[in-house]
Amino acid sequence: MTHPQAPGVLPDTSPAPSRARLWWEIAIVLALGLGQSAVYAIVQLAYRLTDTVPIADQVAKLNPSRSDREVFDLIYQVLAIGFSIVPVLLVCFLLWQSRRPHLERLGLDGTGVARDAGRGILLVLAIGIPGLALYLGGRALGLTVAIDPAGLDTYWWTVPVLLLAAARAALQEEFILLGYLFTRLRQLGWGPWPIIIATSVLRASYHLYQGYPAFIGNLAMGLLFGWLYQRTGRLMPFLVAHFLIDATAFVGYPWAAATWPDLFGLPG
Numbered sequence: 001m002t003h004p005q006a007p008g009v010l011p012d013t014s015p016a017p018s019r020a021r022l023w024w025e026i027a028i029v030l031a032l033g034l035g036q037s038a039v040y041a042i043v044q045l046a047y048r049l050t051d052t053v054p055i056a057d058q059v060a061k062l063n064p065s066r067s068d069r070e071v072f073d074l075i076y077q078v079l080a081i082g083f084s085i086v087p088v089l090l091v092c093f094l095l096w097q098s099r100r101p102h103l104e105r106l107g108l109d110g111t112g113v114a115r116d117a118g119r120g121i122l123l124v125l126a127i128g129i130p131g132l133a134l135y136l137g138g139r140a141l142g143l144t145v146a147i148d149p150a151g152l153d154t155y156w157w158t159v160p161v162l163l164l165a166a167a168r169a170a171l172q173e174e175f176i177l178l179g180y181l182f183t184r185l186r187q188l189g190w191g192p193w194p195i196i197i198a199t200s201v202l203r204a205s206y207h208l209y210q211g212y213p214a215f216i217g218n219l220a221m222g223l224l225f226g227w228l229y230q231r232t233g234r235l236m237p238f239l240v241a242h243f244l245i246d247a248t249a250f251v252g253y254p255w256a257a258a259t260w261p262d263l264f265g266l267p268g
Contacts, residue, residue, distance in 0.1 A: 033087035037206035044209040056142035057267045061151035063165050077161045081168045088171045091180040106179040107234030120240025127221050128245050134217045144211030146266045149249040166246035174238045178229045196226035
């Protein structure tokens, strides 16, 4: 379906970006966020595997305190979350279309919100339960670190900040992995399955600091998300699912650790 040109707006006649320019753009976007995280995760895994402390006795804090002074801890938390959203703003800028809906290529057109949210909730069941089982299995086998999803001291703002952290993770990962990379790699001539596999491996790579089971679990999550996104072209279900999974982990962990200390308790 064609869209009428807005009055006074000239059609975009600029040439399509070259392949080299697209590759440089992808490299810059990844270096600002998820690609950087993947490199650090690989180095951190090497550190953990060569440490004198067994990996099963190590702890990974996903949302650690950043200061022993409450007000500065809050300031640092908000700043860190805010600046980590910049790559998301960048890809929105790069994929923005002058005509409405501006992010139509991502399926963000303002329609079917309830339907997309419902699909996201179904994805939580498909991903969350097997992911939890894989984590517990990895802990039992001594193959993964103990994950402390909260990590923050208890203040009045702890839960809101943890929810913001969950939203940040959902936005950063899904906008870049699904929305941006699928768009750009298609422009480079990649087929559906090479894109799905490549983005899934990247998703799994920046979770390597947690151990090999986290790599496997996130690889499976990436394959499922990528296959479904390829079929639907709508980003919202994956934003909803990712947010709900992380929000449940971040906020629910203290309760789970208190209720089942043998399963979720951290090493002494």
